[in-house]
Amino acid sequence: MTGKHGNKVVPSVQEALAPLRDGMTILVGGFGLSGNAEALIRGVVERGVGDLTLVSNNAGNLGKGLATWLKAGIIRKVICSYIGANEDLHTRMASGEVEVEITPQGTLSERMRAAGAGIPAFYTPTGVGTVVEQGKEVKEIDGRRYLLERALHGDVALVRAAVSDRFGNLRFWRTARNFNPVMASAAKLTIAECDKLVDNGGIDPDDVHCAGIFVHRVVHVPEHENAFEYKTTRKRP
């Protein structure tokens, strides 16, 4: 099958990332280092594009994941919800090298959900009466105040799935799902990195978490680091 939804499986990360250009807005799934498209993230640095706007909840942590984009100096702007212990972002924000737009996490995910669903903007109660309200339309509906937040589109989304079929139907594992499905829906070109690739029919249609209509390229990467951020355990009884 040819066409946009024909052959989606590409043999290499570099081939998958060939359409990237300087200045693009890239949505990258993951909550911290969990659910990161590790090979695609590495591949973007090797690809040699720059001046990127990165949309991600955290922009890496502990020097890993998207922190490597910060170290490579390929990011102009970050739209995220949380910086926390990400020193690579703190230093570049302080020096002015990278512009940072901090958005409440639920607003960040809903802005991309709206983008993927064809909704240009929406009213939300989150952020009313705070700095997030600055420069935004405020509307009272049924006695409560809401902010108008705009949809957030990406040129490219890089997502990570546990399983993909050849059409790009995706299944995720545990909390690695996080932003991946909404980001997949909000970009013109979505590239999925999967741990396991199966033939069409290998995922039951009722078990698909993200329908392949939102995915344009699939790259099979069997090995992942899956780094821990904070390994917390209890003693066995």
Add this chain to the structure above:
Amino acid sequence: MTFSTEDMARRAAREIPAGSIVNLGIGLPTQVADYLPEGHAWLHSENGLLGMGPFPYEGDEDPNLINAGKQTVTVLPGGSTFDSATSFAMIRGGHVDMAILGAMQVSCGGDLANWAVPNGKVMGIGGAMDLASGARRVIAMMQHTTKKGEFKLVQRCDYPLTATRVVSLVITELGVFEPTGHGFRVIELAPGITREKAEAATGAPLT
């Protein structure tokens, strides 16, 4: 004697009705889970998990099964995982019964400041604003004053706000207090803490 953090966590756990959905903020509130009877409530974690269980046994950790503080956790039978937009629909849509959150300042009008220190390093907002404005009931768990002795229960917050008029109860090492609009109503005091002592540590009238 003041409440220990364990006492505070135990006291906060008593506020959680059986069969409710609760989100525990990062830091101090996370400890509340240790004092909930098994099967008492469902814990929600905004990164996409409902039915969160305790930390895994050594050797069972999964880097892709974490809480909002990015700590490895477990999922209980009956639990579910979902994407971020769905997770925040649960919060914003009023499906989460209670959020117990850390706080830097709470005003007597129930305003909450818990995400940034003026002129300090910006850590980010994360899910704090969505939880504060979306959860049905918000309880703040905090130290009563700063390390320098500055008031944290105040007439009006001067730290950047997280949400306005949302906090219904404040639990500190000195006691339990309810913002009333004009001051803080004393619900209970820690053993040996006098009203005068609590008053001296509070930046708004105790009522």
